[in-house]
Amino acid sequence: MPEDIQKRKDDHLALCLRGDVRAPARHSLDSVRLEYDCLPDLDLDEVDLSTTLFGRPLRAPLLIGAMTGGSDSGAAVNRSLATAARELGLGMCLGSQRAMIERPELAWTYDVRAMAGDLPLVVGNLGAIQLNKGVGVAQIREMVDRVPLDVLALHLNPLQEAIQPGGDTAWRGLWERVSEVVGGLELEVIFKEVGAGVSRAAASRLAALPVAGIDAAGVGGTSWAMVEALRAEDTPAGAAGRNLAWFGVETARSILNCRAAFGDRVVIGSGGITTGYQVAAALALGADAVAMSQPLLEAAEGGSEQVIARLEEILFELRVVMFCTGSGSTSALRGALAEPGALAQRGMEREREQGQAKGRRG
Numbered sequence: 001m002p003e004d005i006q007k008r009k010d011d012h013l014a015l016c017l018r019g020d021v022r023a024p025a026r027h028s029l030d031s032v033r034l035e036y037d038c039l040p041d042l043d044l045d046e047v048d049l050s051t052t053l054f055g056r057p058l059r060a061p062l063l064i065g066a067m068t069g070g071s072d073s074g075a076a077v078n079r080s081l082a083t084a085a086r087e088l089g090l091g092m093c094l095g096s097q098r099a100m101i102e103r104p105e106l107a108w109t110y111d112v113r114a115m116a117g118d119l120p121l122v123v124g125n126l127g128a129i130q131l132n133k134g135v136g137v138a139q140i141r142e143m144v145d146r147v148p149l150d151v152l153a154l155h156l157n158p159l160q161e162a163i164q165p166g167g168d169t170a171w172r173g174l175w176e177r178v179s180e181v182v183g184g185l186e187l188e189v190i191f192k193e194v195g196a197g198v199s200r201a202a203a204s205r206l207a208a209l210p211v212a213g214i215d216a217a218g219v220g221g222t223s224w225a226m227v228e229a230l231r232a233e234d235t236p237a238g239a240a241g242r243n244l245a246w247f248g249v250e251t252a253r254s255i256l257n258c259r260a261a262f263g264d265r266v267v268i269g270s271g272g273i274t275t276g277y278q279v280a281a282a283l284a285l286g287a288d289a290v291a292m293s294q295p296l297l298e299a300a301e302g303g304s305e306q307v308i309a310r311l312e313e314i315l316f317e318l319r320v321v322m323f324c325t326g327s328g329s330t331s332a333l334r335g336a337l338a339e340p341g342a343l344a345q346r347g348m349e350r351e352r353e354q355g356q357a358k359g360r361r362g
């Protein structure tokens, strides 16, 4: 069975590199207008990208998103990504660690600190649905003993599982099960989607659990319905996956939903982020940091230097946008929206304000 997981994970890497699993439409964060300031009262060099996430200092509000581990090729990708994360002082997320729960000898493929040295923040990963299938506190503790983590992300991916050949679709009772397990762990836990986003109602239910935050992972980038449709080929699941490729909550909306529900807990914005402007827009809507996955996988093919080059481009653009909105720090970006009215038309402004008010109340 674990061989199946490894094969599936390698298929995922190959399909995500083909490029036709990315959203073709304009990204929701490109519609967010930031207020341009033609007289910023600061120097470009003064702009401070640094932040603190889960109590850990990062040089910029960016994480390399959850992708891989569990196979030789996954380990090679993790090494390139982790080297870049260490070099730039960014966070690093691991792909699902289910393979190493089933085969502990694969732990090395996830051990990014052993590969790359002192990383500021390592976020582990497991499908929340695994908790409905018998994974519990003991297995998670063992997993963390083998590969130390700062935070564990439990991913929620019902659309992907429904399309995936042999996917896990028995989701009844998962909220209660997650509640039991999270309560028994010493480690900080967050939720994450995988690119279909988080509705308002789901964000509220998730925020009722004792977790440290959420990664909004909305529609706009990699579609896991599409990835699994390509694997399911000419079957009803394959047809459904192609039709439902962009079903879900767009990234901008998902960030607002998560911020409104999670108050002052951590919200990570992700799902199709490829530019510095989009990073700035995500922060303006209330994200504390962003995560990027597939675009960095493409870069990782060329080794850590290309990942670093890609990230430096994005971070330079972010710096320029911060300079030209008069934002000296990432927290200052929260007030940098040009047209709150336009957001109101999209029904987003009220949610942003509610989230900020909750955050202030703490």
Ligand SMILES: Cc1cc2nc3c(=O)[nH]c(=O)nc-3n(C[C@H](O)[C@H](O)[C@H](O)COP(=O)(O)O)c2cc1C
Binding pocket: 012, 013, 016, 065, 066, 067, 068, 094, 095, 096, 125, 155, 192, 193, 194, 195, 217, 220, 221, 222, 270, 271, 272, 273, 291, 292, 293, 294, 295, 297
């Ligand atoms: C090759 C690949 C593998 C992924 N594997 C995982 C995974 O194991 N666990 C997870 O939570 N998300 C996984 N994701 C989803 C990403 O973390 C992210 O939520 C999603 O791809 C949307 O971000 P993007 O548009 O920047 O790729 C994977 C993404 C890619 C591209």
